[in-house]
Amino acid sequence: MARVAYVNRRFLPLPAARVHIEDRGFQFADGVYEVIPVQEGRLIEEAGHMDRLGRSLHELRMPWPTTRRVMALVMRELVRRNRLREGIIYLQVTRGSSPRDFRFPPDPAPTLVITARSQVLGPQRLVEDGVGVITIPDIRWKRRDIKSVSLLPQVLGKQRAAEAGAYEAWMVDEDGFVTEGTSSNAWIVNREGVLVTRQANHMILRGVTRQAVLRLLAEEGRGLEERPFTVDEAYQAREAFLTSSSNYVMPVTRIDDRSVGNGKPGSLVLKLRDLYVAYATGRTS
Numbered sequence: 001m002a003r004v005a006y007v008n009r010r011f012l013p014l015p016a017a018r019v020h021i022e023d024r025g026f027q028f029a030d031g032v033y034e035v036i037p038v039q040e041g042r043l044i045e046e047a048g049h050m051d052r053l054g055r056s057l058h059e060l061r062m063p064w065p066t067t068r069r070v071m072a073l074v075m076r077e078l079v080r081r082n083r084l085r086e087g088i089i090y091l092q093v094t095r096g097s098s099p100r101d102f103r104f105p106p107d108p109a110p111t112l113v114i115t116a117r118s119q120v121l122g123p124q125r126l127v128e129d130g131v132g133v134i135t136i137p138d139i140r141w142k143r144r145d146i147k148s149v150s151l152l153p154q155v156l157g158k159q160r161a162a163e164a165g166a167y168e169a170w171m172v173d174e175d176g177f178v179t180e181g182t183s184s185n186a187w188i189v190n191r192e193g194v195l196v197t198r199q200a201n202h203m204i205l206r207g208v209t210r211q212a213v214l215r216l217l218a219e220e221g222r223g224l225e226e227r228p229f230t231v232d233e234a235y236q237a238r239e240a241f242l243t244s245s246s247n248y249v250m251p252v253t254r255i256d257d258r259s260v261g262n263g264k265p266g267s268l269v270l271k272l273r274d275l276y277v278a279y280a281t282g283r284t285s
């Protein structure tokens, strides 16, 4: 079945979907995006993703391309037209197309592109052994809270991870503290058994999955520290994991060339994963 995309008010077969060559997303990475997971045909954490989109747009002084309500309808229609059960919706807004000029166009007409793709979320086959991460310098700009399509450092980081046989790269700031993964948030249970993840300010993206896991932790009455942790603290951790819309909660069992704990996924991460999967699939038995 041919995939269907939505581009500026039209549903089109993917090969026919086009944006202008002077689109500012293409020329300046002047755009923002969201990846919304779909499980059993339902959008997970839609409100969280739309709130974050609104915030990213606001921070870059970009108008909404259409109303939230229309976007919600379009996303559902794309799920239907693509017969999507499990996968992701990719949604991108740019400042539109106009003759190349760094300054904002006087009357911007944003470009809106939405696609849907079938994909296994939080792949169970990776959970048994967990995944490996490498650490790399964080070379990004200082507004990582904005979900911008300017992703070159993440592209280079993920490629480096792949070439090192790792699943993800954890980026490290100038003071030796882990910021986050190239497309995920980073967590550890340190040597003392304290769950630690970096506080969400301008230095990292406020992951929607991260926020959901924080809520689940609060419901369980499990405490944590929201603060930066060093690479050394991560090396010595009992457990480590990453969270993202497409990975859910994924155990990390190797950091650079060292095993985390006994090299197997820890009990807390497996419990959190179960809780999150139950929540995402609506099976809260």
Ligand SMILES: Cc1ncc(COP(=O)(O)O)c(C=O)c1O
Binding pocket: 035, 180, 181, 182, 183, 184, 185, 205, 206, 207, 208, 209, 210, 243, 244, 245, 246
């Ligand atoms: C840099 C970065 N951090 C964290 C995340 C996780 O965010 P979410 O849980 O909203 O998918 C992503 C997702 O793409 C990301 O790109």
